[in-house]
Amino acid sequence: MRxxxxxxxxxxxxxxxxxxxxxxxxxxxxxxxxxxxWFLALFSGRRPKRAVSTTLLREWVKEITNIPDWLxxxxxxxxxxxxxxxxxxxxQPTGYLDFSLAEWMDKINAISTYSEEDKKxxxxxxxxxxxxxxxxxxNKLLGGSFRLGxxxxxxxxxxxxxxxxxxxxxxxxxxxxxxxxxxKFEPLIHGEYIDSNLSKPYPFCLAYPIEDVDATLENLEDxxxxxxxxxxxxxxxxxxxxxxxxxxxxxxVTDQFPEIVEEIKGWEGNFVLxxxxxxxxxxxxxxFTALQKRLNRKVLSKKILExxxxxxxxxxxxxxxxxxxxxQPMKERRIIxxxxxxENPLEHIKISPTIHTDNLEDLRHIREQARDIxxxxxxxxxxxxxYHVGRKKGDxxxxxxxxxxxxxVLIYAQKGSGRRSSQYTDYTFAVRDGENLVTIAKAYSxxxxxxxxxxxxxxxxxxxxxxxxxxxxxxELVFEIAFEGIGWSLRHKAGVALRFPRIxxxxxxxxxxxxxDLESVKKLxx
Amino acid sequence: MRLLQFRxxxxxxxxxxxxxxxxxxxxxxxxTHGHADHARWGMKRYLCHHFTVPILRSRIGEDIQVQGIGYxxxxxxxxxxxxxxxxxxxxxxxxIRLEYKxxxxxxxxxxxxxxxxxxxxxxxIKCHEFVSESTFGLPIYQWNPVEKQNEELxxxxxxxxxxxxxxxxxxxxLGKAQRIMKAVEGIAPIYxxxxxxxxxxxxxxxxxxxxxxxxxxxxEDVKHVNQGIVIVPPALVDSNVIREIPNMAYAICSxxxxxxxxxxxxxxxxxxxxxxxxxxxxxLQAIKMTEAEKVYVTHGQTAVFSxxxxxxxxxxEEVKTEFGDEEEEVExxxxxxxxx
Numbered sequence: 001m002r003x004x005x006x007x008x009x010x011x012x013x014x015x016x017x018x019x020x021x022x023x024x025x026x027x028x029x030x031x032x033x034x035x036x037x038w039f040l041a042l043f044s045g046r047r048p049k050r051a052v053s054t055t056l057l058r059e060w061v062k063e064i065t066n067i068p069d070w071l072x073x074x075x076x077x078x079x080x081x082x083x084x085x086x087x088x089x090x091x092q093p094t095g096y097l098d099f100s101l102a103e104w105m106d107k108i109n110a111i112s113t114y115s116e117e118d119k120k121x122x123x124x125x126x127x128x129x130x131x132x133x134x135x136x137x138x139n140k141l142l143g144g145s146f147r148l149g150x151x152x153x154x155x156x157x158x159x160x161x162x163x164x165x166x167x168x169x170x171x172x173x174x175x176x177x178x179x180x181x182x183x184k185f186e187p188l189i190h191g192e193y194i195d196s197n198l199s200k201p202y203p204f205c206l207a208y209p210i211e212d213v214d215a216t217l218e219n220l221e222d223x224x225x226x227x228x229x230x231x232x233x234x235x236x237x238x239x240x241x242x243x244x245x246x247x248x249x250x251x252x253v254t255d256q257f258p259e260i261v262e263e264i265k266g267w268e269g270n271f272v273l274x275x276x277x278x279x280x281x282x283x284x285x286x287x288f289t290a291l292q293k294r295l296n297r298k299v300l301s302k303k304i305l306e307x308x309x310x311x312x313x314x315x316x317x318x319x320x321x322x323x324x325x326x327x328q329p330m331k332e333r334r335i336i337x338x339x340x341x342x343e344n345p346l347e348h349i350k351i352s353p354t355i356h357t358d359n360l361e362d363l364r365h366i367r368e369q370a371r372d373i374x375x376x377x378x379x380x381x382x383x384x385x386x387y388h389v390g391r392k393k394g395d396x397x398x399x400x401x402x403x404x405x406x407x408x409v410l411i412y413a414q415k416g417s418g419r420r421s422s423q424y425t426d427y428t429f430a431v432r433d434g435e436n437l438v439t440i441a442k443a444y445s446x447x448x449x450x451x452x453x454x455x456x457x458x459x460x461x462x463x464x465x466x467x468x469x470x471x472x473x474x475x476e477l478v479f480e481i482a483f484e485g486i487g488w489s490l491r492h493k494a495g496v497a498l499r500f501p502r503i504x505x506x507x508x509x510x511x512x513x514x515x516x517d518l519e520s521v522k523k524l525x526x
Numbered sequence: 527m528r529l530l531q532f533r534x535x536x537x538x539x540x541x542x543x544x545x546x547x548x549x550x551x552x553x554x555x556x557x558t559h560g561h562a563d564h565a566r567w568g569m570k571r572y573l574c575h576h577f578t579v580p581i582l583r584s585r586i587g588e589d590i591q592v593q594g595i596g597y598x599x600x601x602x603x604x605x606x607x608x609x610x611x612x613x614x615x616x617x618x619x620x621x622i623r624l625e626y627k628x629x630x631x632x633x634x635x636x637x638x639x640x641x642x643x644x645x646x647x648x649x650x651i652k653c654h655e656f657v658s659e660s661t662f663g664l665p666i667y668q669w670n671p672v673e674k675q676n677e678e679l680x681x682x683x684x685x686x687x688x689x690x691x692x693x694x695x696x697x698x699x700l701g702k703a704q705r706i707m708k709a710v711e712g713i714a715p716i717y718x719x720x721x722x723x724x725x726x727x728x729x730x731x732x733x734x735x736x737x738x739x740x741x742x743x744x745x746e747d748v749k750h751v752n753q754g755i756v757i758v759p760p761a762l763v764d765s766n767v768i769r770e771i772p773n774m775a776y777a778i779c780s781x782x783x784x785x786x787x788x789x790x791x792x793x794x795x796x797x798x799x800x801x802x803x804x805x806x807x808x809x810l811q812a813i814k815m816t817e818a819e820k821v822y823v824t825h826g827q828t829a830v831f832s833x834x835x836x837x838x839x840x841x842x843e844e845v846k847t848e849f850g851d852e853e854e855e856v857e858x859x860x861x862x863x864x865x866x
Contacts (some may be wrong), residue, residue: 012786013795067665068837074830075666080787088666088784136786 003030004039004101005134011149020150024158034102037185042141043155044174048105050143051112052119054082057142060120061086064127077415083139090127090135097129105180108141153390159189171203171389198239201246202272202318202326203389207379207396216397217360217380224330224383225355225363227375228398229313230288230485230499231278232295236260236312239270239322245277256294258305259348260312267344272319273337274387275352280311285374287525289487289497313352314341315379318387326387333387370401376484377401403482404524406431406516407507408440410477413459414470424456424471427503429481431494432517438494440521441481446503478510479503486524494518496525529624529631530655530822532845537633537657541626542606544573546633549848556608558635559619560585560700560728563825563849575610577618580728581700597646613637614648615802616701617729623651631655632816636849638801639808640672642705644734650815657822658813661803661850662781663831669781669805675798676709679779682796683713686775687753694768694776696794699759700725701802702779704736706757711737715754718742722757744770781805813840825850 010023028036041047062072067089079085099107111119126138150158156174160167163186173191177199187193210216217223234253237244243261245254254261257277279286279294286308294300294308317337318326325333334354341351355378357363367378377400385395408429415424426444430437447455458477465472482504489497496518531538536548536555544554551568558564558574560581565574567586574582576594583590595601597620600609610620613635621634630653637659641647669675683693693714695706703722710716716739718726723741730736742748742756744767752772760778762768768776781801782788789797804812813821813835821842823832828844835842 012790013797065665068834071665071830071834074827075664078664079666079785084786085666088668092668 001099001101001104001130001134001137003027004035005137007039008137008149009133017154020154021158021161024150024155025162028162032100032102033185034180035100037180037183037188038101038105040155040159040174040185040188041180043150044152046179047141047143048109049112051108052123052142054143056116056120057082057086057123057139060124061089064124065089065091080415083142084136086127086139087132087136093127093129093131093135095129096131097126104138104141163189165189167389198242199237199244199246201235201237201244202387204233204235204248204274205316205388205396206391207381207398208391208393210380210397210399213399214360217363220358220360220363222383224334224381225357226315226352226379226381227355227370227373228377228379228400229276229278229285229352230374230376231276231285231291231313234275234277234312235318236264236273236275237271237319238264238267239272256297256300257310257312258300259310263345263348267340269340270319270321271317271340273314274316274318275312275314275349277310277312279308280348281309287374287487288485288499289489309348311348311350313350315352316387329384329386330381331383367399367401371485374485400484403484403504404486405480405482405504406440406521407478407510407514408481409437409475409512409515410455410473410479411437411439411475412470413455413473423452424459425452427455427479429479429501430475431515431521433494437475438518439492440494440496440518441483441498441501443479443481443501443503446482447506451506475512478507478512478515480505480507486521488525494521496522527626529626529629530633530657532822532847537847539606539624539631542603542608542624544603545569546622547635547849554603556622557582558613558622558633559615561616561636561698564635575618575620577728577732578620579618580731581618581725584724584728597649611651612646612649614639614641614645617645617704617732617734619645621649621651623653629654631657632818633657634659634812636661636803637812638804639812640669642672642802643708644704644729645701645802648812650812653816653818655820655822656813656816656818657824657845658809659803659849660809660823660826660828660831662801662805663809663823663827663834665806667781667784667799667801667805668807669799669801675800678798679706679709679777679800680713682777682798683710683755687714689775690753690773692752692754692756692771692774694756694758694771694774695779696758696760696763696776697779697800698802702800703757703759704729705800705802706779707737707739710755713755715740715751717751717754717756719744719756719758719762721759721761748772 007023007027011020014020058072062069075089076082076085079088111122127135130138156167156171160170170189173189178188178193183193233248235246243254243264245257245260247253279291290308294304294310314337317333317340320336338351355366370377377398380397380399382395388395408431410427411430412428413424414426428442429440431440459471459473462474463471464474481501483498483501485499487497488495528540531540535545535550535552537546544556545552546556547558547564548555549566553570555569556573557578560578562585565582570591572582572590572592573595574592576596579592579594582592595610597610597612600607607625609623611623613619613621615636615638619635621632621637624631632651632653634657637648639648686693697703697706699722703718707716716737718739718741720741726736742751748770749772756771758768775795777796777798778794779798779800781799781803783797784799819841821835821840822845823842824845824847832842832844
């Protein structure tokens, strides 16, 4: 596993894209086909089922090192990664096991049928025969997410530059449901399995935030203007009577939205559509918090289906009757989409309406009112634009409404994990509720490294209580918290939940007496 | 009468009427070692190991009233028998032993058990009360042997040379910088920042030989250091000056570099877990060797470490001190460096 460990270490120790690319290319030069395939599988989220529970791993490491559970928890909280914590706690290895990545994966897959005792024997032996870096990787391979140092996009770029392929083609080729057992690396990345796989989605086209409104919208008639909806961006595929719904995170979510699948079944033809899945009740789009109740459920009860009905607002058509339309201009794709919608039954599905105005001032006004219909602002798509792969500047812009803001006080702090495990980076904020403070939001980002250091020092000096890794701090530091939306919530003590809260700035000019109160925060909900 | 008291000014020896490593100005201060969080400005009189004297003069001021003492040379202060013993942390670092009416307390300052080849190696001292740091008081911290650490540093420099790169090391100017110099001696020319040079002089003034080096003036053109070895204090990590160094790869040498997250947060090209503090196992070993009845845990993982000691049957208590603020080191490095 040395080559793979070297690769991971290299990806991990630099944030320069070129160096990451070089490291991946070196790995491609050296590694066997099967190792490359596993690398691709692991880094694109296709890992095999976990063969050993994390509970057992924790038990075993505590047994070997003879440390109590609370101390293990402290160590884990400080490191932030279970596989790494275990590897660091274990004593130095006494030997070395030399296998390739693919061989390790075969061994790991094989133990799923072992008895608990045999699993333990295998893992303890490995732990005693790998140096720290490889032991850490082995623990990651045993299960859990394997996202180290490179994004899927970076991976695709590395493959496309090494094999001299189009990035979009590689991206298309490696999406969907292939397995290591049934594939070979080079044919896979060259797209040789695509035709046989009906579920393959296209990469989503994404928009940048608009920079210069006046210059961009000088010729307003060149732009297709829509509302920006705040739901689940989805790609709906119907090919040869089979239906798939992909989320933007490249997950198949078909089963979660039976209403949409049923309706699409009744549609004629083969197509790939881009749209937004939203909670819609009697024609009105609901707050995102409503949709959240539907997500990530193993079983959709009749009750929840009735409580939170969903619908689909269509934005675009990417493929029609097996013909890729992505290089056709937006305005033509829109006509094809409109025609398709006209010919088919519409109950839960509708086309996302376009906004027509020749006046920029009117448009600004429409944008400002967007929150009233639970929209996050506007989307501007150039009428001649093709459907790009990923984010590309110039053709599509998002013009979001300004975030809502409140002033809140820091009450809990926790050390970060991963990149920032030595500083307090995770904060919980509170607003006033009568005489008391009530938790309103957690936020992880928005401060500079310098400010984080300053907050960490404050936390160190003003910690009132400790609950494991969490510190209660004197309510003194006031921050302006920005968020995209707000809804009712039973899960939070305050009774409300903020959407995408983040720290806008540190209000050193304000004291805790000047923070917002819960009643005024609730008034922001509609 | 209690031998030790933890006062707002610092650790106080009650019968001896003096402080150890106080953080507020007092009349009489016994100093364990020259790091800025232990040796502060403003004391009327300082007492420290001979090797620490030039460091204090260099860092605090030439005009301070300071007396030097050797290891294992007992003296009496107000009826308390006081002696200094090697702590193995940096040169001149000492554990301070206090004996009064048959009761012994040892204040260890910062210490490590590994022999770094520069500091006088740690000596365990039996006592009733032991004051211990706990900077790396979590079981995830386990250092490699010094030879292996040095080998890793040397290999990294050689690998950088193969890629025509300049190796830049970041390490505290007092202690770490000199260890790095030793580890990479003879591979390539060594250049150090002015603040390190000043402390190197303190080393050399007490007869410790360091590898040959040149002082690097960052106000001048620094292109000539190409493919060499540059050592800078942590204060310069985020500054623009080190970016002027051609084709540089930079490594941070610190115990914190054990954890991947800490390495990534600093976005260094490499992180080496090399420390002048004891790791988890050595902290426990050192404490066991003292056979102390009571252990006071100061800076670091105080809560965790003292809870663990109590669980394994060693009576222990957390003590709030103002040691261990790494920022201090950074600020001092800036001062000492003058204009970078």
